[in-house]
Structure formats: C-alpha cells, structure tokens
Amino acid sequence: VNWGSAQRSAAGSVLLALVVAAGFGGLIAAAAQRAYWLAGVAGGIALLLVLAFAWLLRRRVVHPLRELARSAQRFGRGELSARVDVGAEGEVGELGAAFNEMAASLEGALRELMAEQDRIERLFRFSERISAETDVEELAIAALDELADLTGASVGALYAGDGEDLWLAAHRGVGEHELRPFAHSEQVALGRPGELVLPLRHGGRLVGVALLARAAGGSLDPESVAAAERLAGTVATALANDLAYREARRVADINQIVLDSTRDGIVMLDREGRRVLINAAYERLMEELGVPDDPSYSERLASFAAVTTEPAAFQAAIQALVGDSEVEAVSEFTAAASGRSFQLFSSPARENGAYVGRVYVLHEVTRERESDRLKSELLATVSHELRTPLAGILGFAELLQRRELDPATRGAYLETVHREAQRLTRLINDFLDLQRIEEGALSLALEPLHLREVMAEQIELHARESREHALELVAPDEPTEVLADPARVAQVIGNLLSNAIKYAPAGGPVRATVETRDDVVRVSVRDEGIGIAEADQPRIFEKFFRVDSSDTREIGGTGLGLALSREIVEAHGGRMGFESTLGVGSTFWFELPSLASLGDGRPRAVLVESRESGLAELLEEQAGLRVDSAASGPEALRRIAADPPALICLDVALPAPLDGWELLAHLQTRPETATTPVVAITAPSGARRAAALGAASVVAKPVERTELLAAVQRLLKR
Amino acid sequence: VTRRTVLVCDNETVLRALVRATLEPGYEVLEARDGDEALALMAERPPDLLLLDMMMPGRTGLDVLAELRAAGETLPVVMVTARAQAADRVRAADAGADRFLSKPFSPAELEALVADLLA
Numbered sequence: 001v002n003w004g005s006a007q008r009s010a011a012g013s014v015l016l017a018l019v020v021a022a023g024f025g026g027l028i029a030a031a032a033q034r035a036y037w038l039a040g041v042a043g044g045i046a047l048l049l050v051l052a053f054a055w056l057l058r059r060r061v062v063h064p065l066r067e068l069a070r071s072a073q074r075f076g077r078g079e080l081s082a083r084v085d086v087g088a089e090g091e092v093g094e095l096g097a098a099f100n101e102m103a104a105s106l107e108g109a110l111r112e113l114m115a116e117q118d119r120i121e122r123l124f125r126f127s128e129r130i131s132a133e134t135d136v137e138e139l140a141i142a143a144l145d146e147l148a149d150l151t152g153a154s155v156g157a158l159y160a161g162d163g164e165d166l167w168l169a170a171h172r173g174v175g176e177h178e179l180r181p182f183a184h185s186e187q188v189a190l191g192r193p194g195e196l197v198l199p200l201r202h203g204g205r206l207v208g209v210a211l212l213a214r215a216a217g218g219s220l221d222p223e224s225v226a227a228a229e230r231l232a233g234t235v236a237t238a239l240a241n242d243l244a245y246r247e248a249r250r251v252a253d254i255n256q257i258v259l260d261s262t263r264d265g266i267v268m269l270d271r272e273g274r275r276v277l278i279n280a281a282y283e284r285l286m287e288e289l290g291v292p293d294d295p296s297y298s299e300r301l302a303s304f305a306a307v308t309t310e311p312a313a314f315q316a317a318i319q320a321l322v323g324d325s326e327v328e329a330v331s332e333f334t335a336a337a338s339g340r341s342f343q344l345f346s347s348p349a350r351e352n353g354a355y356v357g358r359v360y361v362l363h364e365v366t367r368e369r370e371s372d373r374l375k376s377e378l379l380a381t382v383s384h385e386l387r388t389p390l391a392g393i394l395g396f397a398e399l400l401q402r403r404e405l406d407p408a409t410r411g412a413y414l415e416t417v418h419r420e421a422q423r424l425t426r427l428i429n430d431f432l433d434l435q436r437i438e439e440g441a442l443s444l445a446l447e448p449l450h451l452r453e454v455m456a457e458q459i460e461l462h463a464r465e466s467r468e469h470a471l472e473l474v475a476p477d478e479p480t481e482v483l484a485d486p487a488r489v490a491q492v493i494g495n496l497l498s499n500a501i502k503y504a505p506a507g508g509p510v511r512a513t514v515e516t517r518d519d520v521v522r523v524s525v526r527d528e529g530i531g532i533a534e535a536d537q538p539r540i541f542e543k544f545f546r547v548d549s550s551d552t553r554e555i556g557g558t559g560l561g562l563a564l565s566r567e568i569v570e571a572h573g574g575r576m577g578f579e580s581t582l583g584v585g586s587t588f589w590f591e592l593p594s595l596a597s598l599g600d601g602r603p604r605a606v607l608v609e610s611r612e613s614g615l616a617e618l619l620e621e622q623a624g625l626r627v628d629s630a631a632s633g634p635e636a637l638r639r640i641a642a643d644p645p646a647l648i649c650l651d652v653a654l655p656a657p658l659d660g661w662e663l664l665a666h667l668q669t670r671p672e673t674a675t676t677p678v679v680a681i682t683a684p685s686g687a688r689r690a691a692a693l694g695a696a697s698v699v700a701k702p703v704e705r706t707e708l709l710a711a712v713q714r715l716l717k718r
Numbered sequence: 719v720t721r722r723t724v725l726v727c728d729n730e731t732v733l734r735a736l737v738r739a740t741l742e743p744g745y746e747v748l749e750a751r752d753g754d755e756a757l758a759l760m761a762e763r764p765p766d767l768l769l770l771d772m773m774m775p776g777r778t779g780l781d782v783l784a785e786l787r788a789a790g791e792t793l794p795v796v797m798v799t800a801r802a803q804a805a806d807r808v809r810a811a812d813a814g815a816d817r818f819l820s821k822p823f824s825p826a827e828l829e830a831l832v833a834d835l836l837a
Contacts, residue, residue: 380803383800384773384799384800385800386800387800387820387821387822388730388732388733388800388821389732390821390822391732391733391736391800391821391822391823392732392733392735392736392822393822394822394824395736395739395740395822395823395824395825396736396739398824398825398826399736399739399740399825402825402826413739416732416735420732
C-alpha cells in the first residue's frame with residue numbers, strides 16, 4: 001500500500017458518508033421539508049465546498065509533496081538526474097525549487113567524485129597489475145595499452161633502457177620494421193604528426209620513453225595527455241623495478257652460468273659444514289669419484305677420504321680446516337680407483353669481514369701429473385741416450401791416452417770415438433728440433449716445391465748407402481706441388497728412406513711413390529723388411545721408441561726420427577701414418593695439402609661500405625687480405641654466404657633496407673657467421689651500439705689506417 | 719793361471735766394446751745383448767762377475783738381478799746405468815747389486831772396481 005491509494009480510499013469514504021446523509025434527508029417529513037431543503041442546500045453547498053477544498057488540497061499540496069517525495073526517493077536510489085516538476089506556487093513550489101537546486105549541485109559533486117573514484121580505481125588496478133609484472137616486455141605491453149586507452153591513441157611504442165641505449169620493448173598499431181630496434185633517447189620517434197613523446201623517469205633517471213599518436217594524425221586531447229603524464233610516473237617506477245630485476249636476474253644467471261661452466265668443482269660450506277652453494281662440476285666429480293651424497297658433513301668427508309689413496313691423511317688435512325677462519329690451504333690427492341689426481345683448494349669465505357664458511361675448489365691435475373711424469377721420464381731417457389755415446393767417447397779416449405796401443409787398435413778406437421761423437425751430435429740436433437716444434441718455435445721457410453723432385457734427390461743420395469737395396473721411384477706425371485720448407489721435407493723423406501734401408505737388413509726393393517690424391521700430395525715409402533709387430537705399432541711415433549728390443553744401436557739412429565718427421569709433417573698441415581706386417585715389411589707415408597688446394601693462401605675479407613673509400617686497397621696491400629667488396633647489406637650477405645670470409649669489415653652507414661646495424665645484428669644471429677669477427681666502422685657515437693650488437697672490434701670515423709690494420713691483424717691472429 | 723770371467727750385459731754395442739777393451743786381456747770378457755741372453759749364457763758358463771746395464775729394452779737389469787738373487791745366485795754384480803739418480807742406486811742395492819757404476823765411467827774406475835770385487 002502506498003501513500004496515494006490510502007488517501008484515495010479516505011476521500012472515498014467521505015463522499016459515501018455525504019451521499020448517505022443526502023438520501024436520509026429526502027425521507028424526512030414534508031413539514032420540515034423546506035427547512036430541511038435549506039438545510040439540504042446548505043449541506044450540498046458545504047459538501048461542494050468540502051469537495052472543492054479536497055480537490056484543491058490534493059492538487060496544490062498533496063500532489064507536489066508526493067512528487068517531491070518520489071524524486072527524493074529516486075535521487076536517494078542513485079538517480080542523480082531526478083528533479084521535481086515545480087508547478088506549484090508558494091511554499092510548496094519554493095520547496096520543490098530548493099530541492100531541484102540541491103539535487104543539481106549534489107549531482108555535479110557526486111558525478112565528479114565518482115569519476116575521480118573511477119580514475120583512482122583504474123590507476124590502482126593498473127598499478128597493481130604492472131607492479132606484479134616482472135617481465136619488462138609484458139609490462140611494456142600493458143603500459144602501452146593503458147596509455148593508448150587513456151589518450152585514445154591507436155599507434156604507440158614503448159622503449160626501455162637508459163637514455164644512452166633504448167630498445168623497443170612494445171609497440172602497437174605500427175610495424176616493428178618501421179621502428180628502430182635500438183635507439184638513443186633523442187632518436188626515438190613514431191614518425192607521426194602530433195605524436196606524444198612521454199619520457200619515463202624514475203628518480204630523475206630516464207628508464208624509457210613512451211610514444212603515442214593517432215593513426216589519422218592530429219594532436220591528442222590535452223586532458224588525456226595530462227592523464228597520461230600522470231600515469232607515466234607509475235609506469236616508470238614499475239619499469240625501473242623490472243629493469244633492475246632483470247639486471248639482478250641476469251647477474252644471478254651469469255654467476256650460475258660461470259659456476260656451472262667451470263671445469264673445477266666448487267662448493268661452499270657454512271661454518272657448520274652445511275652446503276651453501278655447489279656447482280655442476282662438483283656434483284659431477286663427486287659422482288665420478290663415487291663419493292655418496294651423505295647427509296652430514298662428517299659422513300661426507302669420511303666418504304670422500306675413503307676414495308683417496310691416503311684416506312687418513314686426507315681426512316686429517318681437511319678436518320684441520322673446519323672452523324679455521326684464516327688458513328688458505330691446498331691439498332693434493334689421488335683417487336684410488338681411477339688414479340686421477342686432484343688439488344683441493346680451500347679458502348675462508350667472508351661476508352662483510354665476518355667468517356661465514358669455506359669455499360672449496362676441486363681442480364683436476366691428472367693431466368699435469370701425467371705430463372710431469374712423462375717429462376721426468378723423458379729427461380731420464382734423454383740423459384740415458386746422451387750418456388751412452390758420451391761413455392763411448394770418454395772411455396775410448398781415456399784408453400787411447402793411457403795405453404800403449406798398436407796402430408790398428410788405435411785406428412779402431414779413434415773411429416769409435418768419431419762415430420759416437422757423430423751420434424751424439426745427431427741426437428742433440430734431433431732433440432732440439434723436436435723441442436722447437438713442440439714449443440711451436442720452429443719457423444718453416446715455406447715455398448712452392450715439387451715433392452717428386454725432392455724424393456728423386458733423396459733417392460739418389462740414399463742409393464749410395466746400400467748396395468743390397470734397390471731404390472725405386474714411382475711418380476705419375478702430374479703436379480706434386482706443395483707449399484713447404486724444402487730442407488724439412490728433405491729431412492722427412494730422407495728419414496723414411498734410411499729407415500726403409502735400416503729395417504730391411506737383408507736388402508730388397510724400396511719403393512717410393514709420389515702421387516696427388518684429391519687435395520693432397522701423398523708420399524709413401526715401402527720396404528720388404530722386418531716389419532713392426534702389432535703390439536709395437538701404437539708406440540712407433542714415440543720418442544726413443546725402437547722396434548726391436550735388443551741391439552738396436554747396430555741399426556743406428558737416434559730413436560727420434562719418426563717422432564720428428566711426424567711433427568714436421570703436422571707443422572705443415574699434413575699427416576703421417578704407416579701400415580706394417582711383421583716379417584713382411586712396412587709402408588710409411590705422409591700427405592701434405594697440394595698447392596692447388598690452398599688457394600692463394602691469403603685470408604679473405606668481405607668489406608661492406610656504401611661508398612668506395614680506398615679501404616679495400618689498404619686491406620689488400622697492408623694486411624695481406626683478399627678483399628671482396630659489397631656496397632649494400634643484401635649484397636654483403638650474398639658474398640658472405642658464397643664463400644665464408646675470415647673477417648668482415650662493415651661501415652655501418654648503409655642504405656635501407658638492411659642498414660649496417662641490422663646487418664650487424666643479423667650476422668650475429670646466424671650460426672654460420674656468428675663466429676666470424678666483424679670490424680665495425682662507425683661514427684664515434686655508434687661505438688657502444690656496435691659493440692653491443694656483437695662487433696669484435698670498432699673503428700671510429702674518420703678511419704685511422706693504423707688503427708684499422710691493427711684491429712684486422714689482431715682479429716686474424718685469433 | 720786361468721783368467722777370471724766377466725759377463726757384460728748391455729744392449730749398447732759401444733758399451734760392450736768399451737768393457738772388452740778395458741778388461742782384456744786381464745779377464746775373459748763375455749757379452750750378452752739382453753737379459754735373456756745373459757741368463758742363458760750364465761747357465762752354460764758361470765762367470766765370476768756380472769756387469770749389468772740397468773736400463774735395457776725388454777727385461778731391465780733390475781728384473782734380471784732379482785731373478786738371479788731369487789735363484790740363490792751369489793756372484794758379484796755391478797749395476798751399470800746411464801741414470802745417475804740416487805733413487806736408482808737405492809733400487810739397485812735393494813735388488814742385490816754389489817756396486818753401482820754410472821755412465822760415462824772411466825776405464826780405470828772399472829778396472830779398479832772389478833779387481834776389488836774379484837780379489
């Protein structure tokens with residue numbers, strides 16, 4: 001029931017009461033009819049007056065008040081546009097007008113408040129969303145979307161980084177190829193008329209730039225620009241956090257990568273022996289050594305000690321370090337099962353000066369120990385090899401000096417002294433040669449020469465050594481030219497021929513072959529001598545190794561010939577080998593790259609520059625390079641793909657498409673060119689960017705020729 | 719008077735020749751080129767003294783000496799070596815060598831050593 005219907009029923013019952021009263025009057029006696037008539041008329045008039053008043057009351061007061069109440073209710077329900085139709089005059093009318101005035105002012109204030117609340121809520125939701133976002137790209141996309149919504153921009157880009165180096169983190173409504181992937185803060189632009197450039201600053205530092213524009217062009221609405229500027233601070237803070245987070249993560253990643261890429265095992269234990277840090281190599285070494293991953297430090301140490309050759313000493317040495325905040329120590333041990341040798345370094349770890357535990361580094365020295373062992377063995381062997389001829393020389397010299405000898409004996413002794421002195425000289429020469437080669441200090445005087453000719457000369461020389469051997473040369477009529485040191489090649493060939501003669505004591509044919517096979521010239525020498533037992537074959541190139549176990553000195557030689565020959569061949573980029581059957585004979589061979597296969601021997605470089613600058617001539621003449629020039633990015637790629645160069649020189653000022661920066665970035669991403677060194681030639685301001693994009697060396701314009709040559713030579717040496 | 723016999727076991731021809739030149743004609747000198755040859759020769763004609771090279775291909779002087787001593791052979795043995803390290807002297811003594819001679823040696827020193835051992 002509402003107010004209106006309640007009033008209507010009240011008015012109805014008044015009317016009914018008057019009708020009943022009128023009817024009742026008609027039934028009264030006629031005598032009193034006039035009086036009653038008068039009374040009836042008066043009653044009717046009164047009734048009409050009452051009715052009129054009721055109608056007026058209803059029209060002027062009840063109805064407007066009801067309207068007012070209804071409007072107030074609507075307003076209260078949030079219908080802010082609710083107003084009263086002010087038809088009434090007087091007090092009720094004034095009341096209505098006052099209500100309307102109040103409602104209008106309330107409406108304005110409320111609408112503003114609600115809009116502000118919307119903005120705050122939106123900002124709050126946005127801040128919440130982006131501060132939870134740890135990925136820079138995701139954050140950039142969200143921020144760009146929000147800024148675009150706010151300003152009504154349909155085109156936008158967001159660069160992140162610091163002002164020196166900004167990179168494109170997000171873009172919308174514009175193709176990536178239209179934007180620079182990297183830029184300085186002064187270079188960022190969408191290239192649209194009226195675009196808004198919004199620097200994102202955090203703590204006074206530029207952490208990014210947002211760019212916004214209408215697709216159709218024209219400036220953005222100033223009010224929304226102001227809103228976007230207000231939002232910029234929030235975006236900048238989140239961006240700075242994400243960049244810092246990314247950097248921290250990168251540093252942490254790098255630390256882990258470094259730790260896990262080292263071959264040394266690294267473990268850090270706190271003061272109680274708990275593991276704080278362990279790298280992959282340490283875990284792998286523990287597994288290889290068979291040390292179980294016991295739960296407690298003392299058990300682990302005992303298990304570790306147990307795999308060494310001296311468990312008690314190892315355990316004592318390590319135990320002594322526990323809790324020692326000063327001592328740096330290294331202990332060496334050998335794994336009992338595998339014989340591998342290790343050094344365990346231990347040093348105290350400090351955090352802000354306080355001792356927090358120990359870092360242990362497990363470093364394998366098996367190879368070093370093996371090399372030490374070989375070295376001392378070699379030294380003993382060399383000593384032995386030198387002392388033997390020396391004993392002959394000194395001994396016979398003393399006999400010659402001290403004894404009265406007949407001329408024949410004197411002659412024989414003198415000959416022995418001479419022979420042993422020659423042997424000693426040969427030994428010293430071979431040994432020093434070998435040392436030089438092993439240290440990489442042997443310089444080869446390379447020149448084009450025909451191996452067939454060298455072989456022919458050597459055969460002539462060796463044919464005089466023996467009458468029992470028939471030295472034969474088989475060499476098809478084809479070029480056998482190689483790039484080699486003639487004296488060294490003669491030494492190798494001479495060695496093979498003299499071995500063939502020595503190890504075929506019964507004589508027989510020695511056949512030398514020189515032939516070209518694909519890219520190599522192959523020289524082989526076959527004898528029908530004693531051959532090499534299979535068990536001895538793997539050791540044949542070892543220093544001082546000799547085939548038969550006894551009396552080899554009758555065969556002569558230093559025991560270094562084959563070792564030296566192989567080293568010489570390998571120093572020429574060739575290889576050496578043999579096939580042999582005991583009692584049947586041996587074939588020793590070596591191969592050197594043919595001259596034809598070497599090209600002209602100069603390293604090739606691709607020079608990329610849009611304008612001829614004389615650098616090609618410089619590189620050809622001064623750096624000894626074979627230079628291919630390319631005038632554009634696409635041409636450079638074609639030339640590089642056709643024949644991978646040793647070096648790329650790139651002047652980054654190239655025309656689009658594929659400008660110098662893009663080419664540089666592209667070269668780094670392709671596996672076949674990623675390792676090819678690039679010398680970038682750029683204005684000084686581009687140096688950082690070129691280095692960041694992977695240039696191995698950066699030469700600033702204007703090009704200082706000596707600087708460019710130095711860079712090229714340094715890179716070619718790598 | 720029968721001459722005393724000295725067996726020299728060395729894979730180096732020049733060393734065997736030097737020993738022979740030094741000791742003949744005062745002693746009879748027998749030569750062996752390796753351990754196996756020395757052992758075979760000793761079974762046939764036991765010498766009065768053995769000059770044994772320590773570093774030979776195949777069986778080393780130490781191996782040969784150890785085998786001789788294990789078989790109860792008591793003849794004087796001089797270990798000859800081109801390695802002059804103290805450790806080698808110790809190993810030679812441990813294996814049962816009476817003397818140690820390092821290369822290069824003086825013929826006079828060898829003469830004195832042999833005379834001393836066979837006195």
